[in-house]
Amino acid sequence: MNRRIRTLTVGAVAGLSLLAPVAATAQTGSAGSSGTSADTRTAAVDRCDVATVKTHITAAIDRRLTTLGTLTTRTTDARGLTASDRSTLQSQLAAEKSGLTSLRSHVAADTDCASLRTDAKSVVETYRVYLLMAPKVHLVIAADAVTAIGTSTQRADAEARLQDGIDKRKGAGKDMTQAQAQLDDMKAKVAAAQSAVASVSSSVINLEPSGYPGNRPAILAARDSVRAGRADLRAARADARAVIAALRAA
Amino acid sequence: MLLLVFALAVGGCGRSARQARVVPETTTTSAVVTTTTVASAADAAAAAEADLATVDLNIDQVDKDMNSLDSDLSSDEGDPTK
Numbered sequence: 001m002n003r004r005i006r007t008l009t010v011g012a013v014a015g016l017s018l019l020a021p022v023a024a025t026a027q028t029g030s031a032g033s034s035g036t037s038a039d040t041r042t043a044a045v046d047r048c049d050v051a052t053v054k055t056h057i058t059a060a061i062d063r064r065l066t067t068l069g070t071l072t073t074r075t076t077d078a079r080g081l082t083a084s085d086r087s088t089l090q091s092q093l094a095a096e097k098s099g100l101t102s103l104r105s106h107v108a109a110d111t112d113c114a115s116l117r118t119d120a121k122s123v124v125e126t127y128r129v130y131l132l133m134a135p136k137v138h139l140v141i142a143a144d145a146v147t148a149i150g151t152s153t154q155r156a157d158a159e160a161r162l163q164d165g166i167d168k169r170k171g172a173g174k175d176m177t178q179a180q181a182q183l184d185d186m187k188a189k190v191a192a193a194q195s196a197v198a199s200v201s202s203s204v205i206n207l208e209p210s211g212y213p214g215n216r217p218a219i220l221a222a223r224d225s226v227r228a229g230r231a232d233l234r235a236a237r238a239d240a241r242a243v244i245a246a247l248r249a250a
Numbered sequence: 251m252l253l254l255v256f257a258l259a260v261g262g263c264g265r266s267a268r269q270a271r272v273v274p275e276t277t278t279t280s281a282v283v284t285t286t287t288v289a290s291a292a293d294a295a296a297a298a299e300a301d302l303a304t305v306d307l308n309i310d311q312v313d314k315d316m317n318s319l320d321s322d323l324s325s326d327e328g329d330p331t332k
Contacts, residue, residue, distance in 0.1 A: 074315075078311065078315075079307065079308055079311055080308055080311070130322065131322075134318070134322045135319055135322045135323055138315040138316070138318045138319040138322065139315075139319060141311070141315045142311070142312045142315035142316050142319065145308050145309075145311045145312045145315070146308075146312055148308060149305055149308045149309065152304070152305065152308070154301040154302070154304040154305055155301070155302075155305050157297075157298075157301045158297075158298040158301035158302050158305065159298075161294045161295075161297045161298040161301065162294065162295075162298045164291075164294045165290075165291035165292075165293075165294030165295055165298070166291070168290060168291040168294065169291045172291075219323070220323070223316075223319060223320075223323065226312070226316060226319075227316065229312075230309070230312050230313070230316060233309050233312065234309065237302065237305070237306065237309060240298065240302050241302075243295075243298075244295045244298055244299055244302075247291045247292065247294060247295040248292060248295050250291065
């Protein structure tokens with residue numbers, strides 16, 4: 001029985017959960033006496049107060065629109081985000097904002113709870129603002145930033161200057177074996193970081209809300225890759241600091 | 251007439267002097283920006299540190315977005331309503 005209920009309702013739970021507080025206020029105390037919480041929500045929605053449900057769904061849409069605005073600003077400000085990725089993400093975010101804005105109008109025009117339930121489900125499943133769009137934006141920005149460090153003039157200049165400094169100390173008869181090893185490790189770590197994030201952007205940027213939750217493993221795998229890249233960069237930075245200290249001390 | 255010639259001569263010298271001051275400064279600035287070869291190992295360390303400050307900003311950005319990502323994912327684990 002429980003399995004059947006889950007099969008019938010799991011697809012609707014996403015939308016129905018938006019209505020849970022409404023369900024609670026709509027109940028008179030008898031509906032929650034048996035069955036699952038999904039049962040309770042289903043029964044309650046059938047008896048819902050249209051105006052209250054509209055208010056609740058509209059608030060859910062507005063929260064998502066605010067998040068999409070924040071994400072859009074993030075893509076505008078992000079250092080290292082490639083022009084192509086910025087354009088793609090901003091296009092996707094704009095499409096979500098447009099869709100949710102239209103849905104908001106549709107909700108306002110709804111006159112029955114069946115329609116509202118369909119719209120509530122759509123708020124979640126058609127857009128996946130929190131579970132897909134937000135992670136996707138943060139992943140692509142972070143991955144592109146790692147790549148940008150690897151290709152940056154500043155990073156290359158820093159390596160060249162450290163090598164120049166080591167060579168000068170060597171020329172003066174100093175033992176710079178450890179510093180050279182640290183600089184070599186720095187270069188290797190930067191390369192490893194770039195390698196770790198190389199496919200992150202392409203693996204997540206076109207993931208669709210309709211593919212959730214099947215595409216969640218791709219998000220998690222990309223997160224692991226960016227974490228690895230970040231760890232490599234931190235190690236590279238530590239190497240650079242060590243070389244600088246060695247140059248000053250020698 | 252002599253005064254006029256003198257005034258022009260002084261003015262011309264003034265312009266030359268100003269130009270003489272400006273040109274080397276510009277050249278020096280350009281040289282500092284473009285070279286990666288510095289006078290001493292200590293200078294190399296200082297220059298590298300300046301470059302790494304920019305790199306640090308990018309690493310900070312990676313940290314910021316990864317923290318946001320962790321927040322996105324950890325708080326919504328398995329929640330179909332998001």
